[in-house]
Structures are given as C-alpha cells and as structure tokens.
Amino acid sequence: MKIMSGAVEKVIAGDVRTVARLIRDIDDKVPEVRETLKALYAHTGKAYVIGITGAPGVGKSTLVDQMVAHLRKEGKTVGVLAVDPTSPFTGGAILGDRIRMQRHSLDDGVFIRSLATRGHFGGLTQSTRSAIDVLDAMGRDVIIVETVGVGQDEVDVVKSAQTTVIMVIPGMGDDIQAIKAGILEVGDIFVINKADREGADKTLSELRLMIDMGQDKYHEGKWRPPILKVEAIFDKGVAELLEEIERHRKYLIGAGGPVLRRTKEKVREELAEMVKNRLIEEIFDALTESGEFEQAVEAILSGETDPYTACDDLIIPKLNRLKPTEGA
Amino acid sequence: MANRKLRVMVAKPGLDGHDRGARVIARAFRDAGYEVVYTGLHQTPEEIVQAAIQEDVDLIGLSSLAGAHMYLFPRVVELLKEQGVNDVAVCGGGIIPDEDVPKLKTAGIVEIFTPGTKLDDIVHWVEENIKPRAV
Numbered sequence: 001m002k003i004m005s006g007a008v009e010k011v012i013a014g015d016v017r018t019v020a021r022l023i024r025d026i027d028d029k030v031p032e033v034r035e036t037l038k039a040l041y042a043h044t045g046k047a048y049v050i051g052i053t054g055a056p057g058v059g060k061s062t063l064v065d066q067m068v069a070h071l072r073k074e075g076k077t078v079g080v081l082a083v084d085p086t087s088p089f090t091g092g093a094i095l096g097d098r099i100r101m102q103r104h105s106l107d108d109g110v111f112i113r114s115l116a117t118r119g120h121f122g123g124l125t126q127s128t129r130s131a132i133d134v135l136d137a138m139g140r141d142v143i144i145v146e147t148v149g150v151g152q153d154e155v156d157v158v159k160s161a162q163t164t165v166i167m168v169i170p171g172m173g174d175d176i177q178a179i180k181a182g183i184l185e186v187g188d189i190f191v192i193n194k195a196d197r198e199g200a201d202k203t204l205s206e207l208r209l210m211i212d213m214g215q216d217k218y219h220e221g222k223w224r225p226p227i228l229k230v231e232a233i234f235d236k237g238v239a240e241l242l243e244e245i246e247r248h249r250k251y252l253i254g255a256g257g258p259v260l261r262r263t264k265e266k267v268r269e270e271l272a273e274m275v276k277n278r279l280i281e282e283i284f285d286a287l288t289e290s291g292e293f294e295q296a297v298e299a300i301l302s303g304e305t306d307p308y309t310a311c312d313d314l315i316i317p318k319l320n321r322l323k324p325t326e327g328a
Numbered sequence: 329m330a331n332r333k334l335r336v337m338v339a340k341p342g343l344d345g346h347d348r349g350a351r352v353i354a355r356a357f358r359d360a361g362y363e364v365v366y367t368g369l370h371q372t373p374e375e376i377v378q379a380a381i382q383e384d385v386d387l388i389g390l391s392s393l394a395g396a397h398m399y400l401f402p403r404v405v406e407l408l409k410e411q412g413v414n415d416v417a418v419c420g421g422g423i424i425p426d427e428d429v430p431k432l433k434t435a436g437i438v439e440i441f442t443p444g445t446k447l448d449d450i451v452h453w454v455e456e457n458i459k460p461r462a463v
Contacts (some may be wrong), residue, residue, distance in 0.1 A: 016382060017381055017413075020381055021384050024335070024384040027333075028330055028463070029330050030330045087359075090358065090359050090360070092357065092363065093358060093382075095363060095365045095366070096355050096365075098367050098368070098379060098383075099367065099368030102367055102379065105378045105379045105382070106375055112379075112382055147393055170388075200415060
C-alpha cells in the first residue's frame, strides 16, 4: 500500500491529493483505510461541522457556495462534502453540486468533494463521518455537509454536524407537514430560501408554529431554532445565517463544553453506528465470499427452504462464534 | 469488501454555452454505473484539473463545441502533468474536425468522440480502456 504510507502525515500537512484519495478509499471500503483513520483520529475535533439539508431544488448548493465565500473572507478554511443520491437501478450517480461552487475550485482554502449515497447498509453515514474526520484532520476550520433531506441516512448524516440547517422554500404547502416528522427535530436553524417568492411569510409562520409546538424543548434558556428568510442566489441573508450559526456555536459551548463532536451522546451514537455497520459488513462479506448466501437464495427458489429458516441457518453459526464464553 | 467504483468527470472548458451533449454523456455514464461529477459550463482548464484532483476521478471527459479544443484539451493534459497526476485519463468530444484528432491524440488525449458516436460505443470504450485505480 504505497499510497497509504505516510498518508497520515500528508493529510495533516493538508495535501489535497492524499486527502482526495483517502476519501475515495473510505468510500470504496478499502480495509487498510481503517489504520489511517485510527491514526488520524487524534488530530480531529477542531473543525466546526455544519450540516445542510432540504428537498431537491431548494438551493442547498447555492447557499453553500455563498457561505463558503463569506467564510473565506473571514479567513477561514473550508471543506465541503456534497452528497447526491446513487441510482438504485444502475449504481451510478450524477454529482452536480459542484456546478454551483466551481468558482472556489482554484482557492487552496476550499476543498470540495462530491459523494454518492451508494446505499448499502447505512454506509453513507459511516463514510461521510470518516470523510469529515479526514477534512478535520487536514485542518479545515469549517466543514459543510450537504445532503438531500430524504431518508434516515441523510438525517443521520446531518445529525453528526454541530449545527444543522434545514432549508425549505415558500409554497411547499403540505410538504412542510411532510418534513416535520423526523427532520424538524434535528434542525438548529431553519432557512426559507427563495424568500422573494410569494408565500414566504406564510411558510415562516407555519414553520414557527410547528417548531414552537415542541416548546417544552425550548424553554429555560434552551435553543429556540431561528427561522431566516434568505435569497441565496443574491447573497441576501447569508451573512445573517452565519451569525446565527456562530450564535448557536456559542450556545453549544455554553451548554456542553468546547469539544463539540465529542459529547457523550454523539460518541455513543457514532460508536453504535460503527459497530452495527462493521458487524453487518463483516458477516455479509463472509457469507457472500463463501457462497453460502447464493446457495441460500437458490434453496429458497427451489422450495427446499424458506427465507426465515435460511436466515437462521446463515446467521446463527456466525453469531455463536461471536460469543465464545457462552457454553464454553 | 473493497469495491472500486469508476469516477468520471464531465467538463465543459472554455466559452461554450452548449452542454446538452455533455449532459447526455453524463447520464449515459451514470446509467453505466459510474459516479459522474459534472462541472457545469465555462470552466478553465485550471479549474477542471483542480476539481478532478479533489474528486479523485479516473477519467476526465471534455466537451467542446466552440472550436477552441486545440488549446483547451492539451492544456488540461499539461496541467495534470504539472501537478504530477499521471493516472487520470483525458478524453474529449464535440465538434472536432477530423484533421485535429491525431494532433489531439499526440498531445495526450486518449480518445476523441465526434458527433454521431453512439452512447453505447462511448461507454464500451470506457469499459475497455479505463480501469478504476487499483485497491
């Protein structure tokens, strides 16, 4: 693994090619990558991670582009992870978030990477978190993660951010109802983009009502998610958004200590996720490689067995091997 | 299990406002199972090369319908070399006169696809000639 040798030092020194290749290796599940990530972990925890999510077309990439411009003016270095969906039919993906951000591509202080969801076993969350770690170790001050706000995986991704921004646009009507389950709860800041369009104020009051319905969460000095009207394409309201993010950061520091990604809750959640994914991956890989999985598929098709029995037969021997103390 | 997926960048260098072709190609690559990064219009060779490095792609597909391919395409190859990138292939397509094709190939563009080329043929060419970086 000649690429991996010295990778840790190169990442810490901010070497773009090494970082780019490491993220690819993470995505492609190259096993050696784990050693590099282990060594890099000690160098993480300094970056501030902002998650941005919302339905397709609400203007996430355009907003990220403007935020990057503002952050660069403040002299901060930025990493962007833009996640787009993988086609469930072909496994391919068109990653187009860069189109809105290309003006930053010659700026050494900005690293932009497009990621595809790929969609196996919640692997997105894992690989995106690892990519965040890499950009963090690389020394980026701010890391922005952009995902399409549909599905549990995407919600989990933005949950690993310190500040989560949820974007909507006016006139979504009942769609706002649709986002309230699951995603409304994770929003620290809400942005109504394209706020020059008709219905922005109505959207604002609807959102305000829905957020404040969970008000037991927000009393006694708890964070009450602000709602901002933004026109990202004209850079209107973007500075205000960054001020709110800063205000939220200060609130978090006041509430939970300075190392924000390492609150007990987040560490527990991330580790649980990691164990779960790794377990599934190892067992599934073993079953596929040994051919047992395909045999089971054939057995079900030929009527020899049923999926429930097949599942027991596949998994139980593996699980028994995992608990050597029992019955020993 | 390690599973390399081919990553391809489709880029529009120079002052050329027509990207229907590039989008169709991007779509064909997606349908072939690749991860396709599309840069959008009006890119300089410098921007394309930096983006390709950050995205760690295996292939850059350049599209030009505006006649400046003899400068833009070789410049991308040159910049890759300057940056020490020797494992990213460059191919091109668009309105390109036949007599320019050998010159572009000499300049390091691996293949040129001109109007009328079937999408399947392009994808087949990629399958045959471009392998994702070894694990």
